[in-house]
Amino acid sequence: MTALTIFFCGTGSTKFDSQNPTYWNGELVSTLASHHGGREFAEWVVIDGPGTSNLQADELFTQSKDYGLSGTLFGKGWGENVQHAINIIKGKCDWEREKLTETEYNRLKAAGIPIEDVIVEGSWMWRKYNYGDRSVTQQKLQEQIIKTFRKDGIIPTKVNLVGWSRGGISCHMLANAMFKDSALKNIPVNIFAIDPVPGIGNFQEDKVKLNTNVKEYVGFYARDERSKGFSCVIPQTATGTRTHIYPMPGRHGTLVGNAAADGVSGPKALAEPGRIVRHFAEVCLQRWGVRLNKPLNLTQADLDNLRKTMVNDEAKYRLMHKYSYTYFTELDQGERYVSLGSKGVNFSAVKGTIYTPTTGLTTSVLDGAAYRSIC
Template identity: 75%
Template sequence: MTVLTIFFCGTGSNKFDVTHENFWDGELVSTLAANHAGREFAEWIVVDGPGSGNLQADDLFTKTKEYGLTGTLFGKGWDENVQHAVNIIKGKCSWRREQLTEQEYNRLKAAGIPIEDVKVEGSWLWRKYNYGERSVTQQTLQEQIIKTFRKDGVIPTQVNLVGWSRGGISCHMLANAMLNDPQLNHIPVNIFALDPVPGIGNFQDQRVRLGANVKEYVAFYARDERSKGFSCVIPQTAVGTKTSIYPMAGRHATMAGNATAAGGVPTSSSDLKTFIEPGRVVRHFAETCLKRWGVQLNKTLNLSEADLLRLTGAIASDEARYKLMHKVSYTYFTELDQGERYVSLGSKGVQFSAVKGSIYAPATGLTTSVLELAAYKHLR
């Protein structure tokens, strides 16, 4: 039995954000991935978010290109990210980076490895450089890790998905891609999503609906986000899917570990830790769910009931300060919110507080009080 966990970073975020300057104790998704105690590729992978600079391009199991600003603005590249994840689940790549990059060539040369000299092609005006071929590709090595260390066959017996922002939407996309794949549609899927936001024009069914292969869906939503174009998705789940949704104080990045007063770039060293409580609470429950879903983690918070009471009490005490966030926007413009965030329930736009009912556990949904610790019993 192999439980595979796939971590999807948000827009502009990557696996190295465990030390990002905007996050006082690391961005949550990359931190959870770094703390996974299993073997990378066989038991877990982390996927960089759209617009993050293609740092993983050479290692992906599917070919991609540099999307630049269109990745940040429109999510370009997340389809390739999802296909990469599908290929990782199957343990078989659809593309290999066979040609050396300039950086790899220089590193091998400096190490004294016997490789051919760089080939210069074309005229002086249109000069191109060929740095040679890899004898063994990254994809080949990773396929072998998967083959060797997955127990009882290459196809995992369970897949857990964790994602923030467009990474949360990528979780939806991958779950649906698995449902439509005859090799993968039998695999049970669990999802932990942090404020899944698709961006303008990205509310297609594969991003806002989930099928019966998703056994449990847990998500936290930023109550105080008001940026134009940051409408989050509460997906329409299948009958039988255990669905738990919770509001959390702060903006889109607050629950992911950005503890600044405005939910963005720190204005000072002291501002870096202004609102640490939402990130602590969400991280604790993410770790709780992952451990319940069969994941071994290092460096977990293991918060006690007293710890949670202290953190949620501090959030409630700072209510007025969180409301100041409503005037700040990542996109310059704020929503005409009529007092609360506008969200997408499936593909239908509704007010934040309208998302509740017996299909959720707890039934209070996005109206749940942060002080109501009993509401989190479903996650333990």
């Protein structure tokens, strides 16, 4: 039996953000991926977010391209990310990078590997360089890893999804794509989403609604985000899906480890929300069958102290309301505007018996009992 965990980075974020100084102790999604105790590709994979110039393009199991600014603004490229994830689940690529890049060619030449000299084509004004073919592609190597290390067959018996920002929405998209695929429809899916934000014009059904293959949904939402165009999604889940949603003080980036006072840049000032979200992400992943290295293992006393500190810092979190990633702030009547499924509502309206706890996004940070259902 194999539990496959797929980590979706947010817009502009990559697998290397575990070392990004913007996050005082590493960005959450990339850090969790780096701490996975299993075999990469067979048991876990991390996928860079839209707007990252597609640094992973040579390794994807489906062909993609650099969408540049349109990736940052509109999420272009996340469709290919989802298809790549589908192919990883199935253990079969639909595209391979067969040509060597200039970097690979120079590295092999410098190592003394006997390869053909670069071929120069075209006139001097329109010169092109052909660096030759790979003898074995990255995709074929990764396919072999999957075949070797997945137990009891290629198709995993469980899929766990973790994502932040558009990476959180990518979790929704992948779960729905799996439900539509006859080979993957019956695989149970668990989702841990951190402030899933699709961006303006991206509230289609596959991003805001989930099907019966999602067995558990855990979402943490940034209470103090006010950027225009940053409405987060609380998805419409199916009957029978265990759905847990929690508010957390701070801005969009605060929840994944940005501890700056403005949620963008600066010294460590408000680290508590990021630590709490990371702790519960680790708790959920371990409960879902994931082996993690270096978990925080916070005690109840640790959590109580973090919660008390957040309450004492309430005035600092309120100051975050004047900042915006998009220059404009929402006209919010004192609350963040969110998307409940496809319907826009105020933050505090999201509660009810379909959620555990029933207090939903009105849950007090001091209510330690509210988290027992995900422990």
